[in-house]
Each structure stands twice: as structure tokens, then as C-alpha cells.
Amino acid sequence: MIHIEQLRLKFPGAEKRLFTDVSLSIKKGEKVLLLGPSGCGKSTLLQVMAGIIPRSIDVPMKASKLHIPNRVGYVFQDPDAQFCMPYVDEEMAFVLENLGVPRAEMEEKIARMLRLVRLRLPHVHVPIQTLSGGMKQRLAIASVLALEPDVLCLDEPTALLDEEGTKAVWETLKEVVEDRTVVIVEHKIDHILDFVERIILFNEHGEIIADGGTNEIFSTYRSFITEQGIWHPDVWETYKKPKTAQQPYAHGDVLLHVQSLRGFRQKEEKIAVEELVIHSGEWIAVTGENGAGKSTLLQSLMKLIRTEGDMYWQGELVKHEELLYDNIAFVFQNPEFQFVTNRVDDELAYSFRLEKRPEHEVAEEVERLLKRFHLSAQRHLHPYQLSMGQKRRLSVAASVTEQHRLLLLDEPTFGQDAKNTFALLEWLEAYRQQGKAIVMVTHDERIVSEFATRRWIIESGKLVADEMIAPRMLVRGEIG
Amino acid sequence: MRWSIDHRETWLHQTNPTAKLLFFLPMFVVIVFVHNPNVLINWTIGFTALFMLFSGYRMKHMLLFFAPFLFIFISTSSSMILFGKGETTWFHWGLIHITEESFYRGVHLGFRTLLFAIFGLMFALTTKPVLLFYSLMQQAKVKPKYAYSFLAAIRLLPIMLEEFQTVHQALKVRRAAKAKGFRGKLELMKRYAIPLLSQSIRRAQRIAVAMEAKGFTNERTRTFYYEVTLGRYDVYLFVAMCVIVAVGYYMADVFPYVAIKDVR
Amino acid sequence: MQTKGLKLTDVLTTVVVAIVFGIVYKVWGPLYYAVKPLGLHLDQLIYGMWFIAATVAYLLIRKPGVALLAEVAAASGEFLAGSEWGLEVLFYGFVQGLLAELVFAAFRYKRFDVAVVSLAAVGSTIASLVLDFYKGYIDQLAWWNLTLFIGARFIGAIIIAGVFAYSLVKALEATGVTQLLRPTTKEDYDSLDK
Ligand SMILES: Nc1ncnc2c1ncn2[C@@H]1O[C@H](COP(=O)(O)OP(=O)(O)OP(=O)(O)O)[C@@H](O)[C@H]1O
Ligand SMILES: Nc1ncnc2c1ncn2[C@@H]1O[C@H](COP(=O)(O)OP(=O)(O)OP(=O)(O)O)[C@@H](O)[C@H]1O
Ligand SMILES: [Mg+2]
Ligand SMILES: [Mg+2]
Numbered sequence: 001m002i003h004i005e006q007l008r009l010k011f012p013g014a015e016k017r018l019f020t021d022v023s024l025s026i027k028k029g030e031k032v033l034l035l036g037p038s039g040c041g042k043s044t045l046l047q048v049m050a051g052i053i054p055r056s057i058d059v060p061m062k063a064s065k066l067h068i069p070n071r072v073g074y075v076f077q078d079p080d081a082q083f084c085m086p087y088v089d090e091e092m093a094f095v096l097e098n099l100g101v102p103r104a105e106m107e108e109k110i111a112r113m114l115r116l117v118r119l120r121l122p123h124v125h126v127p128i129q130t131l132s133g134g135m136k137q138r139l140a141i142a143s144v145l146a147l148e149p150d151v152l153c154l155d156e157p158t159a160l161l162d163e164e165g166t167k168a169v170w171e172t173l174k175e176v177v178e179d180r181t182v183v184i185v186e187h188k189i190d191h192i193l194d195f196v197e198r199i200i201l202f203n204e205h206g207e208i209i210a211d212g213g214t215n216e217i218f219s220t221y222r223s224f225i226t227e228q229g230i231w232h233p234d235v236w237e238t239y240k241k242p243k244t245a246q247q248p249y250a251h252g253d254v255l256l257h258v259q260s261l262r263g264f265r266q267k268e269e270k271i272a273v274e275e276l277v278i279h280s281g282e283w284i285a286v287t288g289e290n291g292a293g294k295s296t297l298l299q300s301l302m303k304l305i306r307t308e309g310d311m312y313w314q315g316e317l318v319k320h321e322e323l324l325y326d327n328i329a330f331v332f333q334n335p336e337f338q339f340v341t342n343r344v345d346d347e348l349a350y351s352f353r354l355e356k357r358p359e360h361e362v363a364e365e366v367e368r369l370l371k372r373f374h375l376s377a378q379r380h381l382h383p384y385q386l387s388m389g390q391k392r393r394l395s396v397a398a399s400v401t402e403q404h405r406l407l408l409l410d411e412p413t414f415g416q417d418a419k420n421t422f423a424l425l426e427w428l429e430a431y432r433q434q435g436k437a438i439v440m441v442t443h444d445e446r447i448v449s450e451f452a453t454r455r456w457i458i459e460s461g462k463l464v465a466d467e468m469i470a471p472r473m474l475v476r477g478e479i480g
Numbered sequence: 481m482r483w484s485i486d487h488r489e490t491w492l493h494q495t496n497p498t499a500k501l502l503f504f505l506p507m508f509v510v511i512v513f514v515h516n517p518n519v520l521i522n523w524t525i526g527f528t529a530l531f532m533l534f535s536g537y538r539m540k541h542m543l544l545f546f547a548p549f550l551f552i553f554i555s556t557s558s559s560m561i562l563f564g565k566g567e568t569t570w571f572h573w574g575l576i577h578i579t580e581e582s583f584y585r586g587v588h589l590g591f592r593t594l595l596f597a598i599f600g601l602m603f604a605l606t607t608k609p610v611l612l613f614y615s616l617m618q619q620a621k622v623k624p625k626y627a628y629s630f631l632a633a634i635r636l637l638p639i640m641l642e643e644f645q646t647v648h649q650a651l652k653v654r655r656a657a658k659a660k661g662f663r664g665k666l667e668l669m670k671r672y673a674i675p676l677l678s679q680s681i682r683r684a685q686r687i688a689v690a691m692e693a694k695g696f697t698n699e700r701t702r703t704f705y706y707e708v709t710l711g712r713y714d715v716y717l718f719v720a721m722c723v724i725v726a727v728g729y730y731m732a733d734v735f736p737y738v739a740i741k742d743v744r
Numbered sequence: 745m746q747t748k749g750l751k752l753t754d755v756l757t758t759v760v761v762a763i764v765f766g767i768v769y770k771v772w773g774p775l776y777y778a779v780k781p782l783g784l785h786l787d788q789l790i791y792g793m794w795f796i797a798a799t800v801a802y803l804l805i806r807k808p809g810v811a812l813l814a815e816v817a818a819a820s821g822e823f824l825a826g827s828e829w830g831l832e833v834l835f836y837g838f839v840q841g842l843l844a845e846l847v848f849a850a851f852r853y854k855r856f857d858v859a860v861v862s863l864a865a866v867g868s869t870i871a872s873l874v875l876d877f878y879k880g881y882i883d884q885l886a887w888w889n890l891t892l893f894i895g896a897r898f899i900g901a902i903i904i905a906g907v908f909a910y911s912l913v914k915a916l917e918a919t920g921v922t923q924l925l926r927p928t929t930k931e932d933y934d935s936l937d938k
Contacts, residue, residue: 008936012923017936056689056753057924060932074693080639081683082690084632090610093705094628098695100703129638147695304649321652330653337643337650337675342918354655382920384678399654504831512878545826548774552828555777559785560881563889577886585881592879593829600823600830609824625752629759630817634824636760637767670915677761677912678921681804684760685924688753696752744881 001151001181002026002049005065009044009053011385012060018044019061019206028150031182031195033214036202037228038389038417039378042185043155049183050074050153069151069181073144077156077388077415079136088114088131088139089124095146113142117172133290134165138172151181156388158188159415162290162443166191187231187389187417203228229419236446239422242429245451246470249281254314255406255437256301256328261309263293263300271296273463278406280435283428285448285469287441288458294441295333297458298408301439302330329404333411333441335395339383344375344394347383351401369397372423388415396424400431407431409440413447425451488536491713492602497612498619499714503721504599510725511595515743517584518736520591522728527595530720531602545605549597553590561586585743609634615708624702632687640680647675750809757925758801762814765797766821773828785893792901794836795868798844799861799905803913805925808845808853811864815841836875843867862906869901 003025010017018041026032026049034042047053050072054061076082085091092110101109110124117138128136137157144152154173158166170191173182186192199217201210201224210221218225218232225232256278263271271293278284286294300307303321311318318324332338341347348369352362370376373393378386383394396412407428413421428438429451442448448455453470456463514520532542564586566579613627651657651671659668750758772793779787801814819837827833844864851860873894876882882890916922 010932010936012928012932013920050693052689052693056692057685058928060928060936062933062936071695072693074690076686076690078686081686084628084635084687084691086610086631086635090705094691094696095694097702097705098697100701103703103705103707106703106705128635143694299649302653304652325653325655332646332650334646336679337646338654339675340651340654340656340671350654382918384682385920505834508832508835548828552777556880560885563886564881565884565886582884585884589880596830596832597828598830600827600832603831604824604826625750625755626759626813629752629756630820632756633760633763633817633821637763640764670912673912674915674919677764678916678919680760680764681757681916681921681925684757685753688756691756692752744884 001028001030001069002183003065003067004048004063007045007048007061007063007066009041009048009059009061017206022206022208024200024208024211026151026181026183028181029179030198031177032184032198032200033189033192033196034183034185034200034202035189035217035225035230036206037204037230038187038393038415038420039374039387040202040204041206042202043387046074046153046155046183046185049151069149071147071149072151072153073147073149074153075137075140075144075155075157077159079133079140079160082140083128083136086127086129087124088119088121088126088128091128091139092124092143092146095143099147109146113146114139116145116176117142118168132165134161134168137161137165137169141169141172141176145176149180151183152177154182154184154186156186156415158186158191159388160290162288163445165290166443170195187415189231190233193233201225201230229417229422231418235418236450239418241450242426244433245429246283246453248453248470249432249435251435252279252281254278255280257312257315258301259310261300261307261311263296264306264308265296269461271300271458271461273297276301276463276466278437278439280405280437281432282454283432283438283440283452284454284456285440285442285452286456286458287443287448292458293461294458295410296461297456297463298330298410298439298441302328302408304330327404328406328408329400331396331399331407331409331412335391336384338395338399342382343379344381344383344386345370345379347394347398350398355401355403372427373397374420374423389417389420392416393420393424404436406437407439409438411441411443413442413444421447485537485541487538487541487605490534490536490606491716492534492606493536494711494713495606495717496619496708496710496714497607497615498708499710500603500607500717501612503718504603507599507721508596511592515588516732516741517588517591517738517743518732518741519729520588520595521737522731523724524591524595524598526724526728527598527602530724531598535602535605537605545601549594552593552597556593557586557590559586560589581740581743584738584740588743611706611708614704614706618704618708619710624696628691628696632684632691636680636683636687639683640676643679644672644676647672750807750813754805754807754810754925755813758805758810758814759817761801761804762797762817763821765800765814766818767825769794769797769818769822769833770825770827773822777828785889785896788893788896789900790904791872791897792865792869792904792906794872795840795844795865795901795905796909798841798868799864799909800913802844802848802864803856803861803910804916804922806853806856808849811848812838812841812845815844815868832879836872839871839875840868843871858907858910861910862902865901865905865909866898868905869898873897 005023006021007019008017008021009019036042049068051068053059083091085094089110092113093106096106096109119135119138119142158169174195184192184196193214196214199214200208201217201221203209210217226238254277258276261273262269288294299305302324313323313327339347341350345366348366349362352365370379375390375394378390383391386394392415400407413424432438455467455469457465561578561583562576564582566581568580570580571578610631613631616622617624617627656671659665776787776790797818798811798815802811815837819833823833844867847864847867
């Protein structure tokens with residue numbers, strides 16, 4: 001079905017080859033998972049298998065033998081980057097038109113595909129823009145199935161989805177693939193372990209370390225997997241979290257106090273919260289479904305969108321946004337927007353330079369961050385050239401500095417391998433110990449239960465729960 | 481793209497987009513070779529009536545669309561009125577020199593712009609972009625790769641506007657949204673332009689990849705989800721236009737508003 | 745993997761970038777009209793913005809036909825966004841793009857420097873002037889006024905659609921996105937074996 005021998009691939013201008021003589025073959029009907037640390041080249045390899053490289057993306061590569069099937073369906077990570085038409089039915093029809101399906105048969109086929117992926121809509125002529133992330137991904141799957149592909153390639157199709165959406169998408173996939181060949185790239189593998197039968201394991205240099213049955217790989221290569229920092233089913237059981245995690249912070253004081261906050265998008269009220277108090281030393285996890293308003297809440301707290309209501313920063317009424325920007329760090333959900341320079345190391349140095357720190361200190365800090373976030377080898381790249389996980393790490397590392405006392409992070413761990421997730425969490429924990437407060441949007445229940453001290457649940461624009469997870473902090477005002 | 485504003489679907493909406501384009505575009509050339517302001521005034525009245533009666537939009541909205549054009553009317557004509565050449569002086573003060581000839585020429589220019597604007601509005605408000613490009617593929621044999629590129633780009637527009645907001649926010653947060661001095665301002669402009677442009681290039685790439693992954697090739701042997709045909713409404717439109725043009729021309733000769741017949 | 749003509753990626757990228765500029769074109773209209781009644785043709789200094797899609801797209805994609813396509817696409821974008829000029833912009837876009845394209849063709853699509861794009865900007869300016877000549881009776885303006893008009897338009901075009909466009913693309917090249925657009929070189933392939 002797929003047969004690759006001695007694949008070599010190197011991005012133009014890169015120092016090293018990404019792949020040196022990689023060979024693999026996949027038989028018809030196999031369900032294969034590509035597993036490896038962030039940045040090892042999984043997405044790139046998947047695109048080679050789908051024929052996207054070099055047909056649509058021109059990257060220098062060669063292979064002594066390369067056999068790939070004609071019809072490959074590919075589901076991309078970003079729900080917004082795979083549609084070319086404005087409406088659901090038009091997007092589905094686009095595929096059918098490509099195949100030359102007669103017009104009379106289209107309507108029925110479209111309805112059948114949408115039923116297959118359980119995308120229930122009032123009617124088919126619905127603007128794609130109004131669908132939630134999970135629905136968009138199911139539409140993507142439906143349109144790919146309409147292709148009747150021999151092979152299905154999935155590159156982290158659920159990275160941006162909530163728990164519900166993730167489950168629904170995988171369940172849909174399991175039902176529809178039948179005897180098709182499936183190749184998956186995914187970090188969070190809990191939902192698919194019962195589905196994939198074979199794992200190809202990579203190390204960080206893009207070499208295949210092992211290739212075999214799912215159970216066999218997990219039992220034989222367990223230490224290697226842990227060492228490379230790849231997610232596996234009981235990674236949390238073996239992980240030793242910092243002793244300080246979830247311990248009350250001794251000297252809490254009120255950082256941000258918000259009263260009757262309302263956030264608007266295009267005149268529409270998208271979030272409304274009666275009262276919020278954030279103390280130093282807190283780690284607040286914000287959870288909720290896709291589209292519930294988590295990102296909107298964070299943006300309102302930073303006054304990035306139009307808001308109403310009173311905000312007090314350490315007791316002082318916030319009149320100018322500058323007061324917030326000086327004290328609060330903000331990490332956007334889409335990392336690509338955050339970058340203001342042309343190189344990874346400049347990006348990390350940017351905030352330090354803004355603080356006018358001496359250049360040798362800046363260099364030291366940057367070295368430290370590069371190491372901690374495993375970006376040393378990528379230091380000369382443009383931020384946009386990084387892999388998904390690398391971008392995410394960089395955007396977090398670059399926006400947080402000493403002067404900030406409150407960190408607002410919008411899904412800082414998506415698309416990340418285990419090693420980097422833990423490194424990031426520990427780094428944040430160290431900040432918390434210095435008396436900073438962390439507000440973090442996440443879909444990962446484990447992170448909430450292992451690290452957060454408090455949780456906010458958002459549901460259709462409202463804060464529906466505000467619960468303590470760790471013992472109540474000692475707050476100065478309360479003991480005095 | 482204002483078709484999202486609520487409106488009735490009239491026969492003008494049922495006309496074939498390519499045909500409509502073929503009727504309207506040559507009018508540009510025709511109008512440019514008309515030098516008699518009387519004719520232009522009559523045509524403006526005629527086509528405005530056609531638009532107001534049959535576009536299916538509410539009067540309130542149509543007046544709103546028209547507002548900017550009055551401003552344009554004034555600013556287009558003013559330059560010619562104030563500084564144009566002419567014999568019969570009405571007013572002279574420093575560089576400003578208003579003559580009878582330049583005045584009528586200015587007004588003529590104003591009506592010309594107004595007419596172009598009406599054709600533009602009439603087209604934009606009664607044509608769905610998707611059908612326009614489907615029709616261009618079917619009637620004008622435009623290659624699919626061009627048509628679908630336009631369709632994809634139109635889909636991206638709102639996403640890109642959102643991105644602009646996000647870039648603005650991100651720059652604010654990182655204290656990079658302000659700059660002093662001319663160089664700083666230029667630098668700032670780039671700080672906005674670069675992420676937006678590179679982001680749209682990336683998006684375009686990704687969508688092209690996704691389209692090819694969905695089996696898109698540039699062959700003409702594709703089928704079409706929407707079949708766009710020519711019909712009787714196209715004939716109506718053509719006849720209506722001919723009538724307005726002919727009657728306007730005739731009336732200008734018989735009942736002129738102003739004596740000048742050639743503004744050159 | 746060089747194929748004949750424009751690939752889907754080329755077309756799509758050109759059109760998307762051009763439509764971004766189409767929005768700029770649309771916003772430029774009111775701006776232009778706001779300075780216009782001054783009569784001294786300060787407005788002409790910013791006219792050059794309406795030529796920028798052609799030069800930027802050409803510098804990005806570096807292939808025949810791109811300049812024309814970009815300018816037409818940008819004009820369509822401007823039109824769809826509700827341009828004050830209506831369908832007229834399509835004519836202007838087509839003719840401006842065509843002359844820019846001819847300039848690039850005259851250099852056989854081998855040069856990508858400031859001089860060439862400035863020349864293309866000059867080409868587009870001439871195109872727009874020809875149309876203005878028929879449409880706007882500009883020859884009927886007092887001579888001093890006409891000189892100011894034409895001079896300002898040329899200077900503005902060279903600054904905006906020539907120099908600024910060039911520096912914009914240089915900055916974009918630093919981000920590495922352009923790598924995706926350019927065909928790979930033989931050296932890139934050779935380095936696979938090192
Ligand atoms: N255009 C480019 N130029 C140079 N290097 C690149 C380019 N694109 C990707 N890379 C590098 O290639 C490597 C592999 O990227 P790829 O996206 O395949 O990783 P991945 O395994 O999918 O990682 P992740 O799990 O984080 O998504 C990364 O280290 C990345 O920095
Ligand atoms: N830029 C925008 N303009 C208008 N509406 C928006 C915008 N961004 C989000 N929305 C809408 O606001 C609501 C809340 O969206 P928000 O992005 O805050 O959700 P979220 O909880 O962060 O979801 P996710 O888990 O997908 O990130 C949704 O209904 C969404 O459609
Ligand atoms: Mg990846
Ligand atoms: Mg969000």
C-alpha cells in the first residue's frame with residue numbers, strides 16, 4: 001500500500017537533514033500510529049506518505065523507492081485551514097465535483113456522508129463559520145470520506161477540540177474507516193489505543209527506533225518512551241510532580257479583583273461574570289466546551305476586547321490598559337500571532353530587551369529558556385518554521401517575564417509531548433512559588449487535578465462553577 | 481458582498497452573473513465616450529430607477545449605500561470646476577478659476593462617477609459570489625483553478641479580518657503596538673503587515689494543499705453542483721438597458737436641461 | 745517539480761494576497777477622497793497604493809502572469825468590498841496590471857530588484873493616466889495643475905508600489921514564508937547527499 005525506502009529529506013536552508021534513509025512500509029488495512037517527541041518530523045513524514053510533499057509542497061527529498069497510493073484522504077489539525085467553500089454543502093460538493101460525480105447524485109451523497117459522520121444540521125446549506133471546532137473536523141472527515149480514499153492520514157485532528165469533541169471525532173472515525181488503511185499522528189493517545197494495531201516509534205532525530213504491535217511497543221520500549229518524553233497511557237503514574245504542587249501559598253494577597261465584568265464581540269455580549277478575585281500563589285484552571293467563552297474571558301480580563309465593569313489591580317482601579325499590560329502576561333490560543341521578531345532567540349530576548357536588561361544577562365536568560373523548552377537546535381529558525389509543539393512552547397516562553405505577576409495562558413499545552421508538557425508545568429509551578437498567579441485554559445483533566453489549586457468552569461458565556469481543588473490559600477487580609 | 485443584508489429576491493437576482501457582467505462592463509466604455517451632460521443625467525435617472533425598483537433592498541438601505549457617492553460626486557467635480565480650463569469666466573481668485581465650461585465639465589464628471597457607482601452597486605447587490613464564479617466557469621470557460629482560488633479567498637476574508645484584530649491585541653500585549661517618529665511608524669506598519677501577509681500566504685498554501693488533497697485538479701472535466709444557465713431574465717435586463725440608453729439619448733436631444741452638448 | 749504555467753498554490757496565494765490588498769484599496773478610497781478636494785493633487789501622492797498588489801505578488805511568486813492576476817484580483821476584491829468606483833475599478837485593475845506585467849516580461853522575468861518594480865510602478869501609472877485621460881478629461885486642467893497631478897502620481901507610485909513594496913517583500917522573506925513559494929534549487933537537492 002505504502003512503501004518508502006531510504007527517504008532523505010531536508011528543508012531548504014536547514015542545517016541538518018530531517019530524515020536520513022528512513023524506510024517503512026504499510027500494508028492494506030493497517031491502522032498505524034506514528035509516535036515520537038515534538039519536532040521529530042511526524043507531520044512531515046505523514047505529508048510525504050500522502051504525496052503532499054513534494055506534489056503540493058515543494059521540499060527537497062528523494063527516496064530509492066517510493067510507492068504511495070493515488071487516493072489519500074488527509075485531515076489537518078487546524079479546522080479552519082482545510083475548507084475552500086463558504087457552506088457545508090458546497091464544501092462537500094467540491095469533492096464530488098473533483099471526482100466528476102453527476103449533479104443529480106450529489107445531494108443524496110452529501111446527505112449520506114454527513115449522516116455517516118453524524119453531523120446533524122437543520123439543513124445542509126449552513127455556513128461553515130457557524131460550526132464548532134468539533135463539527136468542523138467532522139465535516140472535514142466527511143469530505144475526505146467522499147473521496148473514497150484508500151488511505152486516511154490524520155494529523156492531530158483533535159488537538160484544538162474539547163473532551164466531548166475529541167471523543168466524538170475518534171468514535172466517528174472508528175466507525176467509518178472499516179477496512180481502510182489509517183495512519184495517525186497524535187500525542188494524546190488515550191482515545192485511540194484500542195484502535196491502532198501498530199506503532200512506529202521515532203526518536204528526536206527522526207530515526208525509526210521501533211516498529212511493532214501496540215502492546216509489544218509499550219512493554220518493550222517503555223523506558224525509551226518515558227525517556228523521550230512521549231505520552232503513554234500511564235505516564236502520569238510514573239511522573240513525580242514537584243513537591244510544591246498544589247501546596248497553599250503562604251503570602252497570598254489580592255492581585256486582580258473584577259466586578260460585574262462583561263466582554264463584547266461586535267456588540268454581542270459573549271461573557272458575563274459577577275465577581276472574580278485572583279490571589280497571588282493561585283493556579284486557576286479554566287475549563288469548558290469549545291466555544292463556551294474561555295478565550296473571551298481571558299481577553300476580557302486583559303481588556304483586549306471591549307468590556308464593561310470595574311477592575312482593580314492590587315486595589316487600584318484600572319483606568320488604562322497599560323497597567324494591565326505591565327503586570328499581566330498573556331499567551332494567545334494561536335501562537336503564530338504572538339511573534340514579533342524573525343528568529344527564535346530574538347523572540348525570547350524581546351521582552352528582556354524591552355526591560356533594558358544588559359545584553360550579557362539577556363544572552364544568559366535566552367540560553368536558559370532555549371534549553372528548558374528544547375528549542376536550542378531551532379534557535380536560528382523563524383518562529384513560523386517551527387513544528388506545532390515548538391511554536392506553542394516558544395510563544396509561552398517569550399511572553400512571560402519576571403515583572404509579570406499574573407499569567408493568563410490560553411491552552412499552553414496543546415500539541416505538546418509529555419516531556420515538554422511537564423517542563424512547562426514545572427516552570428509555571430516555579431513561578432507560582434514566587435507568588436505569581438496563573439490562570440490557564442486547558443482541556444486536560446489531568447493537569448487540572450495535578451496542578452491547579454482552583455477551577456473555573458465556563459458554560460455559554462457564564463461562570464458556572466468556581467471551586468477550590470487544593471486547600472484554601474492563606475490570604476493576608478483574612479488572617480490579619 | 482453586502483448580499484447578507486436582508487432583501488427580497490427579484491428577477492435581477494435571477495439573471496446570469498456572466499451575462500450581467502457582459503452587459504455592464506461595456507457601459508463603462510460607452511459612458512466614457514459620451515460628452516453630453518444631458519445624456520448622462522437621463523441615464524443616471526433611468527438606471528437609478530431600475531436599481532431602486534428591482535434590487536429588492538429596502539429604501540433605507542439603498543439610501544445608505546448612496547450616501548458616499550454624493551460625497552464622491554462633489555469631490556470629483558470640484559477639482560475640475562475649480563482648476564479646469566475655460567473661456568467664460570464666472571469667478572477668479574488666485575489659482576482658482578471657475579468658468580462656465582469647467583463647471584459643466586465638472587458636473588458631467590460627477591454624473592459619470594455616479595453612473596459607474598450605480599452599475600457597481602447593482603451588480604454587487606444582486607449577485608452571489610459563488611454563483612458568479614460558477615457561472616464564469618460554465619459560461620466563460622474560466623479555468624477552475626482561478627475560480628476556486630477566488631472562492632477560497634472570499635471565504636478567508638472574515639477570518640483575516642479577525643486575524644487583524646488578534647495581531648493588534650498581541651502587539652498591544654507585548655508593548656509593540658506604538659512607535660515614535662517616521663521610521664518607527666514605518667516599522668509599525670510592517671509589524672502589522674508582515675504577520676498578516678505571511679499568515680495569509682500560509683493559509684493560502686494550506687488551503688491549496690487541502691484542495692489538492694481533496695482531489696482537485698485543473699481539468700475541465702468536472703461536474704458542477706450549481707448549474708448556472710442563461711434565461712429570460714437576462715433578456716429582460718438587456719431590453720431594459722437598451723430602453724434606458726435609447727430613451728435617455730433621445731430625450732437629451734429633445735428636452736435638454738443645459739444648453740451645452742459637448743463638455744470638452 | 746516545475747510545471748508549466750501557474751500551479752494552484754501560485755494562483756491561490758496570489759489571489760489571497762491580492763484580496764488582502766483589495767481591502768487596503770477599498771480603505772484607500774475614502775482616504776484619497778478626503779485629501780482630494782484640496783485640489784492641489786496631494787491625493788496623487790498616495791495613488792500609487794493602487795498598484796502595489798502587482799509588484800508585491802510578482803516579487804513573492806516570481807512567475808509570469810502573476811502581476812496581472814494580482815492586480816485584477818485586488819480590483820475585484822475592492823469591488824466586492826463595495827468600492828466607491830463600482831465596476832470601473834476592474835478596468836483600471838486590468839490595464840494597470842497589464843502594463844506592470846509587460847515591464848516584467850520585458851526583463852524576461854529574470855529581475856527582482858527595486859529598479860524593476862519601480863519601473864513596473866511607472867508602467868501602472870501610465871496605464872492609469874491613459875484611462876484618466878479618457879474618463880476624467882485631465883487634459884482640460886490648467887497646465888500647472890496637470891503637471892502637479894502627473895508628477896505627484898509618478899513619485900507616489902515609485903515610492904509606494906516600488907520601494908515600499910520591495911522592502912515589504914524583503915521583510916516577508918526574512919520570515920521564511922517565501923521559501924514555500926519558490927521552486928527548490930538544484931543545490932537543495934544536492935545537499936541531500938552530503
Ligand atoms: N520550513 C522549514 N524550515 C526549516 N525547518 C523546518 C521547516 N518546517 C519544519 N521544520 C523543522 O522540521 C522539524 C519537524 O517538523 P514537524 O512539523 O514534522 O514535527 P512534528 O514531529 O510533527 O512535531 P509536533 O509534534 O510538535 O507537531 C521541526 O524541528 C521543525 O523545526
Ligand atoms: N473574533 C470573534 N468574533 C466574533 N465572535 C467570536 C470571536 N471569537 C469567538 N467568538 C464567539 O464567541 C464565543 C466564545 O468563543 P471563545 O473563543 O471564547 O471560546 P473558547 O471557550 O475559547 O473555545 P475553544 O475551546 O474552541 O477555544 C463563541 O460563540 C465564538 O463563536
Ligand atoms: Mg506535527
Ligand atoms: Mg479558546
